[in-house]
Amino acid sequence: RKEVEQDPGPFNVPEGATVAFNCTYSNSASQSFFWYRQDCRKEPKLLMSVYSSGNEDGRFTAQLNRASQYISLLIRDSKLSDSATYLCVVNGGTSYDKVIFGPGTSLSVIP
């Protein structure tokens, strides 16, 4: 089993749609969780950290389920500018471990 797995995608959705991305991780000791966004041929950038209680930033909501080792990202009212690849990122479990990137899920928002 891969350490971090994501929906394979791609997701093609119309403007205004709600879309959800799922991610699972294998290391139950992981402590930090993130969603990154990567535009085509650009560097990944932090979209949001994911907290145990769940967190929201505008149209974006992230959820964490430690028992199921599952992370989600919900995007409401999709915009054309949301088109990108979304990377799920999990740390290795201790401060000495590196973070692990998932393979990413591609989103295209269509007019």
Added chain:
Amino acid sequence: DADVTQTPRNRITKTGKRIMLECSQTKGHDRMYWYRQDPGLGLRLIYYSFDVKDINKGEISDGYSVSRQAQAKFSLSLESAIPNQTALYFCATSDPPGRGSTDTQYFGPGTRLTVL
């Protein structure tokens, strides 16, 4: 000015040549990383360094070497480039969790390397 810079941004070279990619950061982070990205394969870790005296292999270190010259500088070398090393290379930095940070990674703009 960008916090994480990479040079060169683009490079075309021939098989067998030695190539060095350089990364500099002004964020004062201890940790630095080199990744490569190929279409459809996502980011793969080549090497990482948690401080100046620390170097660790990632999942695809064969054919690569690194040098951590200072806290702010981390270079990646291809001793004898081969065509399947054609890829987009990213440098990243982070601070370890527990010092007011969460190990968020900050990436440079990438170096597009083509080996003919």
